Amino acid sequence: MKAKLITLATVIAATSFISTPVAANDQLAQSICSYVAADNKNNLRKTLADNRLRLRAVYDGIVCDGLPLVRHAIKHNAADTAGFILSQLPGSLVAASGDAEWAASNGFAASPIIATIKERSAS
Template structure:
């Protein structure tokens, strides 16, 4: 009986030590669900927190996110989210904005005086 108990205990210890939690890739979608709302509310702190909790970099997910059919920068310009929009511009590579047309879009839609457009021009 002691032999059986020791084998069972050993088995439980090995199973406990070898257990690894499932990859949290499904949780990334849940963590980033409110990202458009955070941009629209100009809540830079919560926006950064969502990215950090998800363990992703903005430049890695930027092309895959659209808010109302627009990219994050255009959404920030349209909603007047200066702090969060400037943060997004700073986190993206300067080469991205050379061909994105975001500044031209803003000028063409009456947002030329936006601080985000100024941040894009400084890059």
Template sequence: MKFKFVALIAIAAAQFVAPTASANDQMVQSICAYVADDNKNNLRKALSDNRLRLKNVYDGITCDGLPLVRHAIKHNAADTAEFIIKQLPGSQVAASGDLEWAASNGFAASPILDAIKARSAS
């Protein structure tokens, strides 16, 4: 009887975890799409609706294998990149290596780099 009860709890817990993981995947896909489309307002709304602070979830989000700022640089999403950079601590922006990545990947002329430099200095 004890085994059946434990198995039942494990099955019930698995059912509750699956939708959450799926919802998180959907939210990450939406965030990546908003960044690629340079849609700062929808990004802000998605974060607000889900009661998320970008600085708390930034490290867990990658788009096409890139962090959000690099994804924004790749898609020339200046407004959204500036919003993201302003939401992160200056020390995190400075330590990210985004400037070096941009220079080595052909994005040295991106206006987003100015925002990164300004935030890194603060």
């Protein structure tokens, strides 16, 4: 009986730390998109912390106006928020994303975010 209780407690504790993916039409995702567009890094960080989410865990599931978060930040010239997002992602993901090439081909070649992308891709 004691072994079953310990096993049950372990399972409950383990599953409580697993975050659920965020759907693109979810209110949380919409809030994140609006904070990125407004270049409001503090509210983005607070929202993630309040919901106990790690950006790298939900990054692939959030699409804003048909764009990934970094491209959405480039489109809205949200340099502070883009810097925060890029710092939370693995360098290999940033390097493989093609965001710098997308920016150059869509008229955002002068964006200061591209320098941050290239710097993060190198690490």
